Amino acid sequence: MPGPRSRPAVAAARAAARRRSGRAHQQQQAGYSASDIQGMTTAFMKANPTIKVENTLVAYEALHDKIVAAAPAGTYDVVLMDCIWPAEFAKKHVVADISDKVKALSGLSGIFPGAIQTAQYEGKYYGMPWLLDTKYLFYNTEMLQKAGIKPEQLATWDGVKSAAQALKAKNIVKYPLIGSWAQAEAVVCDYAALVGAFGGSFLDAAGKPAFTSGGGLQALQFMRDLISSGLANPASAESIEDDVVKTFSQGNAAIALNWTFMYGQANDPKASKVAGKVGMLRTPAGPGGKAPGVNGASALAITSGSQHQDAAWEYVKYLTSQSVQDKFATSSLPIWKASYDEPAVQKAGTPAVVSVAKNPAAGHDSSAAGAELQRGLAAVAGRHPEGAAGPPGPGRRRPDRSRPCLHGFELNRRWAARWLRLRRPPVPRNVPGWFVRESHGSPRPC
Numbered sequence: 001m002p003g004p005r006s007r008p009a010v011a012a013a014r015a016a017a018r019r020r021s022g023r024a025h026q027q028q029q030a031g032y033s034a035s036d037i038q039g040m041t042t043a044f045m046k047a048n049p050t051i052k053v054e055n056t057l058v059a060y061e062a063l064h065d066k067i068v069a070a071a072p073a074g075t076y077d078v079v080l081m082d083c084i085w086p087a088e089f090a091k092k093h094v095v096a097d098i099s100d101k102v103k104a105l106s107g108l109s110g111i112f113p114g115a116i117q118t119a120q121y122e123g124k125y126y127g128m129p130w131l132l133d134t135k136y137l138f139y140n141t142e143m144l145q146k147a148g149i150k151p152e153q154l155a156t157w158d159g160v161k162s163a164a165q166a167l168k169a170k171n172i173v174k175y176p177l178i179g180s181w182a183q184a185e186a187v188v189c190d191y192a193a194l195v196g197a198f199g200g201s202f203l204d205a206a207g208k209p210a211f212t213s214g215g216g217l218q219a220l221q222f223m224r225d226l227i228s229s230g231l232a233n234p235a236s237a238e239s240i241e242d243d244v245v246k247t248f249s250q251g252n253a254a255i256a257l258n259w260t261f262m263y264g265q266a267n268d269p270k271a272s273k274v275a276g277k278v279g280m281l282r283t284p285a286g287p288g289g290k291a292p293g294v295n296g297a298s299a300l301a302i303t304s305g306s307q308h309q310d311a312a313w314e315y316v317k318y319l320t321s322q323s324v325q326d327k328f329a330t331s332s333l334p335i336w337k338a339s340y341d342e343p344a345v346q347k348a349g350t351p352a353v354v355s356v357a358k359n360p361a362a363g364h365d366s367s368a369a370g371a372e373l374q375r376g377l378a379a380v381a382g383r384h385p386e387g388a389a390g391p392p393g394p395g396r397r398r399p400d401r402s403r404p405c406l407h408g409f410e411l412n413r414r415w416a417a418r419w420l421r422l423r424r425p426p427v428p429r430n431v432p433g434w435f436v437r438e439s440h441g442s443p444r445p446c
Contacts, residue, residue, distance in 0.1 A: 023299025031131045031332035042329070044318045051311045051417065067093060075310040081127050081301040083118035090121045095301040099125040101313055105335075110322075115335040119299035127301035128320045129335045133259050135189060135294040136281060136356060138266065142255040142277045143172050155291075157197055157284045160255060164231040167254050177226060178244050178253035179236035186240040189294045190257050194219035197286030215286075249274055257283065259296055260333070263353050280356050298337075333357050 164176035180186035200215020224336035226232035249272035285291035325334035340358035
């Protein structure tokens with residue numbers, strides 16, 4: 001988080017009436033690196049000489065609280081808004097309704113639905129999608145081949161379970177699966193995919209929790225059975241996404257769900273023993289044929305207290321434009337459908353990832369039944385349920401510290417904001433988060 005306001009920035013803003021100055025705040029998580037952001041910003045300022053932008057870094061775990069804390073003072077112009085925050089930020093007037101600006105853009109239908117939804121709440125736009133991220137199923141190609149399993153067999157959860165049984169029976173790997181099922185968003189996201197696959201929902205028509213029966217209960221039973229049968233590593237109950245990458249990369253698991261970043265890390269010969277042996281598929285389907293994914297995208301939003309909203313919008317438009325996103329596709333895949341037909345983007349994003357990402361899963365949803373879910377999984381793993389998650393810390397915040405991202409099921413989002421809370425855990429994915437700080441003017445209180 002940036003410190004006190006920069007004196008030179010304030011002086012520059014006061015000296016030239018048409019010149020706007022800001023400070024951008026980057027985080028390290030997934031997608032664009034700090035050098036990527038600096039390159040984008042430098043190019044933007046060259047094309048817009050009357051606008052000055054400054055950026056720094058902030059950890060993802062602190063991003064939400066920093067945005068909320070800075071809102072009353074109107075400290076920043078642009079912020080990176082995770083897909084789980086629009087409900088909260090809109091209700092608290094932390095970010096501005098920019099529906100008119102977004103709808104005025106040409107080619108809006110060319111953005112993936114799962115991406116554009118990250119900036120929406122109750123039919124209004126509170127930002128522009130910028131970073132794409134989705135959960136996928138990863139598998140060890142060599143292990144599957146040894147077991148006589150074809151990748152297409154992993155298209156369903158029944159197929160995944162059968163594949164795991166074959167891998168275990170042939171002693172190819174002790175625990176075929178590894179899950180990120182620690183009491184954090186980690187367990188919630190995997191569970192969310194399974195709830196959808198088994199035809200369940202988190203809320204009923206009255207907005208009350210519905211995941212304790214039907215598909216929600218079947219999903220939990222499926223996860224529990226994987227551990228009790230020895231198909232999933234008992235360590236799953238205390239693992240987050242980074243732990244899954246490590247276990248998989250050491251050759252101690254054949255199948256795992258994780259975010260897009262895992263493909264690159266597991267294929268890095270400097271850090272992985274299975275480099276070159278990593279396959280990637282969409283999330284599997286359940287008994288009814290449903291195969292929803294989990295959306296982890298983020299959007300750029302303009303703060304309600306910004307005194308430079310027009311300049312901020314120019315900056316947001318630039319960063320989210322197809323030309324800029326295509327240029328940096330190596331770091332983060334674009335939000336634009338047409339980008340995936342560009343040879344340069346296919347090469348930059350690696351053909352294996354692009355081929356799966358260009359056909360995203362139909363549904364995106366998340367919820368926070370994490371505590372109850374974790375107790376059941378921890379009991380199977382032989383651990384005391386109350387000690388499953390440990391004290392609150394990075395990536396293991398209590399479920400009541402965050403907000404929902406419900407983008408797949410037809411849920412009542414007002415009730416979702418009350419009942420379901422979620423925060424994405426920290427994983428080493430180098431995604432910048434943005435704050436653009438204003439340098440003068442009287443901020444509007446939230």
